Amino acid sequence: xxxxxxxxxxxxxxxxxxxxxxxxxxxxxxxxxxxxxxxxxxxxxxxxxxxxxxxxxxxxxxxxxxxxxxxxxxxxxxxxxxxxxxxxxxxxxxxxxxxxxxxxxxxxxxxxxxxxxxxxxxxxxxxxxxxxxxxxxxxxxxxxxxxxxxxxxxxxxxxxxxxxxxxxxxxxxxxxxxxxxxxxxxxxxxxxxxxxxxxxxxxxxxxxxxxxxxxxxxxxxxxxxxxxxxxxxxxxxxxxxxxxxxxxxxxxxxxxxxxxxxxxxxxxxxxxxxxxxxxxxxxxxxxxxxxxxxxxxxxxxxxxxxxxxxxxxxxxxxxxxxxxxxxxxxxxxxxxxxxxxxxxxxxxxxxxxxxxxxxxxxxxxxxxxxxxxxxxxxxxxxxxxxxxxxxxxxxxxxxxxxxxxxxxxxxxxxxxxxxxxxxxxxxxxxxxxxxxxxxxxxxxxxxxxxxxxxxxxxxxxxxxxxxxxxxxxxxxxxxxxxxxxxxxxxxxxxxxxxxxxxxxxxxxxxxxxxxxxxxxxxxxxxxxxxxxxxxxxxxxxxxxxxxxxxxxxxxxxxxxxxxxxxxxxxxxxxxxxxxxxxxxxxxxxxxxxxxxxxxxxxxxxxxxxxxxxxxxxxxxxxxxxxxxxxxxxxxxxxxxx
Numbered sequence: 001x002x003x004x005x006x007x008x009x010x011x012x013x014x015x016x017x018x019x020x021x022x023x024x025x026x027x028x029x030x031x032x033x034x035x036x037x038x039x040x041x042x043x044x045x046x047x048x049x050x051x052x053x054x055x056x057x058x059x060x061x062x063x064x065x066x067x068x069x070x071x072x073x074x075x076x077x078x079x080x081x082x083x084x085x086x087x088x089x090x091x092x093x094x095x096x097x098x099x100x101x102x103x104x105x106x107x108x109x110x111x112x113x114x115x116x117x118x119x120x121x122x123x124x125x126x127x128x129x130x131x132x133x134x135x136x137x138x139x140x141x142x143x144x145x146x147x148x149x150x151x152x153x154x155x156x157x158x159x160x161x162x163x164x165x166x167x168x169x170x171x172x173x174x175x176x177x178x179x180x181x182x183x184x185x186x187x188x189x190x191x192x193x194x195x196x197x198x199x200x201x202x203x204x205x206x207x208x209x210x211x212x213x214x215x216x217x218x219x220x221x222x223x224x225x226x227x228x229x230x231x232x233x234x235x236x237x238x239x240x241x242x243x244x245x246x247x248x249x250x251x252x253x254x255x256x257x258x259x260x261x262x263x264x265x266x267x268x269x270x271x272x273x274x275x276x277x278x279x280x281x282x283x284x285x286x287x288x289x290x291x292x293x294x295x296x297x298x299x300x301x302x303x304x305x306x307x308x309x310x311x312x313x314x315x316x317x318x319x320x321x322x323x324x325x326x327x328x329x330x331x332x333x334x335x336x337x338x339x340x341x342x343x344x345x346x347x348x349x350x351x352x353x354x355x356x357x358x359x360x361x362x363x364x365x366x367x368x369x370x371x372x373x374x375x376x377x378x379x380x381x382x383x384x385x386x387x388x389x390x391x392x393x394x395x396x397x398x399x400x401x402x403x404x405x406x407x408x409x410x411x412x413x414x415x416x417x418x419x420x421x422x423x424x425x426x427x428x429x430x431x432x433x434x435x436x437x438x439x440x441x442x443x444x445x446x447x448x449x450x451x452x453x454x455x456x457x458x459x460x461x462x463x464x465x466x467x468x469x470x471x472x473x474x475x476x477x478x479x480x481x482x483x484x485x486x487x488x489x490x491x492x493x494x495x496x497x498x499x500x501x502x503x504x505x506x507x508x509x510x511x512x513x514x515x516x517x518x519x520x521x522x523x524x525x526x527x528x529x530x531x532x533x534x535x536x537x538x539x540x541x542x543x544x545x546x547x548x549x550x551x552x553x554x555x556x557x558x559x560x561x562x563x564x565x566x567x568x569x570x571x572x573x574x575x576x577x578x579x580x581x582x583x584x585x586x587x588x589x590x591x592x593x594x595x596x597x598x599x600x601x602x603x604x605x606x607x608x609x610x611x612x613x614x615x616x617x618x619x620x621x622x623x624x625x626x627x628x629x630x631x632x633x634x635x636x637x638x639x640x641x
Contacts, residue, residue, distance in 0.1 A: 043120045044070040059084040065105070072117035078105025083164075100164040106173035106186075113179065146333075152305045153269045156262065160225070163218045167192035169199070176241070182206055183240050195219055200232065205240045212237050223262050224273075229255040236279065246284070249291075253279040268306040275299050287511055289426075292360040295321050308333045314342075323356035336384035343378040350374050350401055362515045364503050368407030372400040392475045396521055403526060409503055411522055414529045414537050420502065422549060430549065434540055440552045444536040447551055447563045449614070450571035455539065457608040458575040460494040464531050468495040468524035469517075495520050498538045543581040544574060546636075560630040568615065572605045573598075573627050585640040592634055594625040601625075 039047065050064030060083050067076035084099040110117045169190040176183045183205050190199035201212040216227035231237040236251040243249050259273040280294040297320055302313040311330035318325055330340040350370040357365060374396060381391040406412070417435025421428050435441055444452070456463055462470060470493050492500070499519045504512055523529055544554030554577075555563045559570055566574070576598065577584045587595055606623035609615045615623070629637075 045075075045120060046070070059099075069117045069120050072115075072119075073110040074108060075117050076105075076107055079103045081105065097161065097164045098166065100167040100192075101169075102172050103170045105171075106175065108173075108175040109177070111176075111178045147307045148310060148333075149267060149269045149305045149307055152271075153262075153264065156223075156269075156271075160218065160220055160223060164192055165195055165218075165220070167197070178244075180206075181244055183244075185240070192218075203240045205244075210234070210237055210240075224258075224260055226258045227256070236281065248282065248284040248287075251279075251281040252277050268304050271301070271303040271305070273301060275301070285426075288360050288363070290360040290363060292358050292511075294358045320358070321356035322352050334385065338384065339380070339382045341378070341380045343376065345374075345376045348374045348376060350398070354407075361511050362518065364409035364411075364515065364519060365407045367405070368403065369405035371402050371404055372398060374398050374401065387479055390475060390479050392471065392478065394469075394471070398525060401526070403522065403528075411503075411519065412528050414498075414502065414533060418502075420541050422543075430547075432549070434537055440550050441540055442550070442552045442563050444532060444539070447539060448566040448571055450568045450609075451551070451563065451566050451574060452535075452539075453609055453612065453614045454568075454571040454575035454605055455578065456494075457605055457612070459497070459578060461608070463494045463535065466493065468493055468520040493520075494538055495524060495534060497542070498534055499523070501541055502537070542578060544577050545584040546582050546640075548581070556630075558630060558633050559628070560632075568606075568609075568619065568623055569602075569625070569627055572602055572623065573625070575605065576601055585637045588637050590641070592629055592637065594627065598625040 039045070046066075046068045048064070048066045048068075049062050051062070053061050060081075062078070062081045065076070065078045065081060066074055068074050080101070080103040082099070082101040083097060085097060108117075167190075169187050172187040172190065174185045183203070186202045186204075188200045188202060191197065195218045197214070197216055197218065199214045201214055203210045203212065211232035212229055213232045214227060214229050216225070218225055229237070231253060236253050239250040239252075254277065256276045257273075258275065259271060261272050263270040263272075276296070276298040277294075278296050280297060282292045282294075283290075297318075299316065299318045301316040303316075304311050304313055309330060309332040312328065314326050314328040316326060318327065325343060325345050327341065327343045330338075332338045332340075350372045353374065354365060354368050354370050359366060376396050377393065378395075379391065379393040381389075383389050403411075414434075417433055417437055419431055420434045421431045423429065432438060433441075460470065496516055499516050500512075503519055504516055523534075539551045541550060543549055544551070545557065548554050548557050551563045551574075554574060555561050555566060558574065559566065561570075573594070576587070587598060589595055602623055602625045606615070606620045610617060610620045
């Protein structure tokens with residue numbers, strides 16, 4: 001009897017399995033239909049297909065697939081998709097794509113004015129936010145507790161698992177349409193065989209076609225990825241979309257990426273590998289007025305990602321042309337982010353440094369020749385929980401350093417007469433000679449000592465004693481700018497202001513700031529121009545009101561006096577103009593008296609001048625925001641109201 005029951009049970013189980021196998025197509029289609037209807041209702045999209053069936057025990061075949069948002073253009077389309085998974089990995093709920101075949105399929109993103117066919121994707125995010133609004137604050141905090149190491153490991157593993165060991169892609173595309181702009185990226189001749197892939201990528205940007213060949217490997221066992229991109233026909237490949245979106249042009253001839261290995265260790269994941277590019281060409285007016293060219297760029301990296309931090313380990317090596325260095329960078333999340341960056345480079349060959357600067361980025365220093373050695377130390381620590389605690393250290397020391405040949409610009413220019421051009425919004429507005437041949441040029445000995453000291457105490461009290469930089473001023477400026485979330489204050493010394501005015505364009509870019517720092521260091525540390533001469537040039541070229549340049553022009557305009565005749569009240573007023581000369585007329589009331597908010601500035605400068613023993617205590621008491629303007633100044637102020 002028991003034997004018969006076992007036979008009956010085994011037979012029933014076998015029949016059930018056979019029925020499930022025979023009906024698996026119906027079952028999966030029924031389940032798919034239910035899931036699709038829920039997705040369609042939630043996202044307001046329409047999902048259609050001609051046929052959905054199983055292929056073998058672990059394969060899925062979809063014919064005539066399309067996804068169309070409500071009232072929008074078709075987002076996704078594919079004539080045929082066949083996917084096969086590793087059945088054993090599927091049992092443990094970790095999908096591993098073994099084979100993928102796609103024919104004539106891809107994504108089309110369409111944006112027309114203020115609407116697009118991918119707006120529903122934003123709805124997913126907004127819905128999730130709305131749901132979280134109903135969650136208690138304690139629960140909310142638990143939701144935002146993120147383990148970055150787990151996320152990084154999961155995403156990387158998912159990427160590798162979803163990349164097929166074998167694949168055939170026929171006419172697979174990604175299209176973006178924005179009114180009159182169209183970008184079509186297509187994969188042709190694309191295959192993956194035994195974890196090795198090759199593909200020809202065609203980018204069609206408004207009718208301009210470029211071809212890029214991609215080759216590489218995906219090693220699931222070693223968890224490694226490699227890719228090499230090279231232009232198929234031309235010598236350079238222009239990266240599409242950048243010019244349309246950001247006005248930037250980027251070209252390269254070879255790009256290589258490699259993740260050699262990953263290691264899970266002490267609750268962190270370590271990514272090791274390298275990336276390189278050659279013959280990189282970049283143009284954007286906010287970076288440089290000329291094309292920036294980099295012959296070679298390489299990074300051998302070790303990136304550590306922990307539960308609440310990510311860092312570039314100091315064992316990493318970055319190479320730019322012939323220059324190599326090993327920076328350390330770390331971003332750590334506590335209540336707010338804590339950012340750390342440091343770099344130590346000793347025995348740096350000076351000529352190696354300057355010859356490796358990307359062409360077009362440091363225009364004035366191109367072709368400069370140097371000798372000797374340099375030691376550089378840098379540390380930046382920003383705790384966004386307490387921005388006032390910001391720590392900044394930077395030092396560049398020389399050994400046997402010498403400038404053998406000047407670059408595009410002669411950094412000794414200011415030692416003699418030279419032609420100075422004033423720029424506004426990148427455009428030249430006025431040129432004049434700085435030197436004795438200009439009747440408005442005023443030697444330092446013919447400028448009121450009150451004005452000289454007022455300017456120094458206002459702009460850079462330690463000018464005659466430092467080497468071009470005021471670390472505390474720079475640190476304070478960075479702190480204030482971080483607090484306000486915008487550029488609100490500069491930390492420039494007089495030398496830095498002078499270099500900016502004489503040598504550099506007036507575009508506020510990071511590259512210009514780096515060039516400014518290097519030029520200041522070269523001038524100050526090699527005594528190319530004396531401090532006295534720099535201060536003299538500075539007073540003779542800066543703006544002292546809208547369109548008013550140089551100390552004599554300013555003195556005559558405001559007070560109808562020569563610079564040596566200026567009194568202390570007039571001098572303090574002129575010093576107050578320097579930070580914002582275009583707004584100088586706003587300092588006056590309708591009766592041409594100075595506004596009340598100038599009182600504090602006058603008291604501050606008077607106190608500093610007394611401490612420096614430029615004025616006596618009794619003279620300090622007489623300092624007040626009271627000045628007698630010239631008729632010309634009064635007329636211009638009236639016209640500006």
